[in-house]
Structure formats: C-alpha cells, structure tokens
Amino acid sequence: MVIIELVFGIVLIVGIVGGITVNNYLKVLRENQGQIRVLERQFGARLARLEAMEERIAVLEKIVTDRRYTLDQQFRDLESRTG
Numbered sequence: 001m002v003i004i005e006l007v008f009g010i011v012l013i014v015g016i017v018g019g020i021t022v023n024n025y026l027k028v029l030r031e032n033q034g035q036i037r038v039l040e041r042q043f044g045a046r047l048a049r050l051e052a053m054e055e056r057i058a059v060l061e062k063i064v065t066d067r068r069y070t071l072d073q074q075f076r077d078l079e080s081r082t083g
Contacts, residue, residue, distance in 0.1 A: 056082075 056078070063074045 059074065059078060063071060
C-alpha cells in the first residue's frame, strides 16, 4: 500500500509542476504574440516611410545627375508631393 501512495504522490507532484510549467509557458507565449503584433505594426510604418524616402531620393538623384531637368520645376514637384 505504501508503494501505491508513493507513486500517487509522485504523479501528483509531477502533474502540479507540469501544470504550472505549461501555464507559465502559455502566459509567455501570449505576451510574446502581443509584442509581435506591436512590432509588425511598427515595421509596417517604418517600411512605408522607407519607401517614401526611396522615392524622394530617386527624384533627387535625377535632379542632380540629369542636366536637362529644370531645377526649379523639380523642387516645385517635390514640394507638391510632400506638402
């Protein structure tokens, strides 16, 4: 009878420790998913900003490298796009 009680006690302890471990794991997983969503939104905003900057740089490169462009007109075009 002592062996059965000992086995039952061990199973009970392992079950409790396992339950606590799984609960903590799931809690951390939920927190990480929330952080991932925040990071995805930040990444999307930064990507959009980067793309806008790339477009502006391309226009500025054309202004600087192509002598046929009228500088004043290009600056007016830039101002109309950004503001």
